[in-house]
Amino acid sequence: MAEKKTAEKKTMKEVFEKLKELQSILLEEFEIEEDIENIPKELNSLQRKFQRVERSMKENDQNLTRQQETVKKLEKEKEELNSNKAKYEGQISLIKTQREYEAITSEIAQIQEKLEDINEEQANALVEIDEMKKGLEEQKGLHTELKATIEGLEKEVKKGLGEKGKELEKCMKKKEKISAGLDKEIVYKFEKIVKKKDGIGIVSIRNNVCMGCNMILPPQFVNDVRREDRIIFCPNCSRILYFFDEKPEDDELVL
Numbered sequence: 001m002a003e004k005k006t007a008e009k010k011t012m013k014e015v016f017e018k019l020k021e022l023q024s025i026l027l028e029e030f031e032i033e034e035d036i037e038n039i040p041k042e043l044n045s046l047q048r049k050f051q052r053v054e055r056s057m058k059e060n061d062q063n064l065t066r067q068q069e070t071v072k073k074l075e076k077e078k079e080e081l082n083s084n085k086a087k088y089e090g091q092i093s094l095i096k097t098q099r100e101y102e103a104i105t106s107e108i109a110q111i112q113e114k115l116e117d118i119n120e121e122q123a124n125a126l127v128e129i130d131e132m133k134k135g136l137e138e139q140k141g142l143h144t145e146l147k148a149t150i151e152g153l154e155k156e157v158k159k160g161l162g163e164k165g166k167e168l169e170k171c172m173k174k175k176e177k178i179s180a181g182l183d184k185e186i187v188y189k190f191e192k193i194v195k196k197k198d199g200i201g202i203v204s205i206r207n208n209v210c211m212g213c214n215m216i217l218p219p220q221f222v223n224d225v226r227r228e229d230r231i232i233f234c235p236n237c238s239r240i241l242y243f244f245d246e247k248p249e250d251d252e253l254v255l
Helices: 002-038 041-094 098-179 184-196 219-227 248-254
Strands: 202-206 240-243
Touching (some): 002 184, 041 098, 202 219, 219 240
Parallel strands (some): 202 240
């Protein structure tokens, strides 16, 4: 019976050692996965910026076209008004009464007023067109620069992801190897704990205290852990616990 307990204890110690080794591999895995997630971030950000610039260029180009059409429309209105004005001015020499003269000069004055309004509107539109053209030129420069940067970065990202993919593949093989023989459910839970608990999923009990969360544990609970006949989780931080058997030399090392 004693031999069986010793064998079980030895087996659990091996499990704990495997879990500690697995923890190191998991930390490596999580770090690589984080790198894989971070590598494309700059590229993704630039691609979003590139898309925003493209949309803005398209919108500004449409606005420019509309404004240019407005200028053409105003120019056409000016031609018609100037034609009417010339027609009325040509009739002045044929006028016989004061009333006719006043009517024609009133028409000419109204046309002149409309022409002045159109000239002002047209001048403002031309200023806006110049500003739009300058803005579009700046956007085209930024568009070209971003495109070149993105193309270069895409190559770097592809290379970086490829290298990290190989590292992750090696890591997964090591993980598979060390996990062999361990309970799959325990491994699954352990992975979750390591991820959530700052990379530490297995800790010792020292002086009845969990070294993961510093919680004082009940004596009977500590005895259960000390027996090392099964996997026990800390009731507070959920980490796997093992008993640290303090020896005199350990005290000397602490000192």
